[in-house]
Amino acid sequence: AQTVTQSQPEMSVQEAETVTLSCTYDTSESDYYLFWYKQPPSRQMILVIRQEAYKQQNATENRFSVNFQKAAKSFSLKISDSQLGDAAMYFCAYRSDPSNFGNEKLTFGTGTRLTIIP
Amino acid sequence: DTAVSQTPKYLVTQMGNDKSIKCEQNLGHDTMYWYKQDSKKFLKIMFSYNNKELIINETVPNRFSPKSPDKAHLNLHINSLELGDSAVYFCASSLQVMWGNTIYFGEGSWLTVV
Numbered sequence: 001a002q003t004v005t006q007s008q009p010e011m012s013v014q015e016a017e018t019v020t021l022s023c024t025y026d027t028s029e030s031d032y033y034l035f036w037y038k039q040p041p042s043r044q045m046i047l048v049i050r051q052e053a054y055k056q057q058n059a060t061e062n063r064f065s066v067n068f069q070k071a072a073k074s075f076s077l078k079i080s081d082s083q084l085g086d087a088a089m090y091f092c093a094y095r096s097d098p099s100n101f102g103n104e105k106l107t108f109g110t111g112t113r114l115t116i117i118p
Numbered sequence: 119d120t121a122v123s124q125t126p127k128y129l130v131t132q133m134g135n136d137k138s139i140k141c142e143q144n145l146g147h148d149t150m151y152w153y154k155q156d157s158k159k160f161l162k163i164m165f166s167y168n169n170k171e172l173i174i175n176e177t178v179p180n181r182f183s184p185k186s187p188d189k190a191h192l193n194l195h196i197n198s199l200e201l202g203d204s205a206v207y208f209c210a211s212s213l214q215v216m217w218g219n220t221i222y223f224g225e226g227s228w229l230t231v232v
Contacts, residue, residue, distance in 0.1 A: 035220070039159075043155075043226045044225045044226065045208060045223035045226075047220055089159060091161065104149060104166060104173070104212065104221075105174055106163065106221055107163075108160070108161040110158075110159070111159050
């Protein structure tokens with residue numbers, strides 16, 4: 001079974017600065033997907049970014065980018081130019097190869113609470 | 119338009135009661151899920167359905183019974199509610215057959231058992 005570890009329960013960053021949230025995972029699969037979800041106080045789960053394991057290029061979405069190290073099984077999220085609206089819980093998640101029918105679930109890490117300091 | 123919608127959003131009920139949470143998605147997805155987020159914010163899958171067929175059932179008590187009348191709906195019925203059932207329950211959906219298909223979540227249903 002896959003596991004996802006987020007070793008930073010809480011992080012804080014000054015507004016406009018850059019912060020990196022770490023995530024490691026354990027799997028024996030070669031094809032899979034990794035995601036970062038954001039959960040603000042409203043509790044809604046919002047997709048931030050995703051990465052296909054077969055792609056070497058790191059995914060980026062505006063101010064959000066990842067550092068995907070497949071050999072090290074590491075998937076960190078970098079938030080540039082932090083804004084007050086970025087304050088939330090951030091969850092790293094793993095999804096098995098979709099062709100592995102019956103195992104399409106997301107396995108989540110325990111989350112990192114990000115605080116933005118004005 | 120809400121892609122994945124759940125009702126009710128808030129539910130407070132007494133121990134021993136039976137309650138249902140409804141979920142509907144208008145994304146044309148063929149796979150739907152229920153996730154539970156406990157008081158420590160840990161998210162874990164409970165069930166998944168693909169085209170109305172149960173695919174994943176993750177060690178969930180028999181008091182929890184999902185029902186999928188069609189592939190756009192997945193309801194969760196809970197019998198004999200216990201204090202430990204208090205949590206946020208998230209419905210989600212995705213396309214099963216395509217690479218890169220993202221799982222989209224509803225807004226969550228906050229269940230409090232007193």
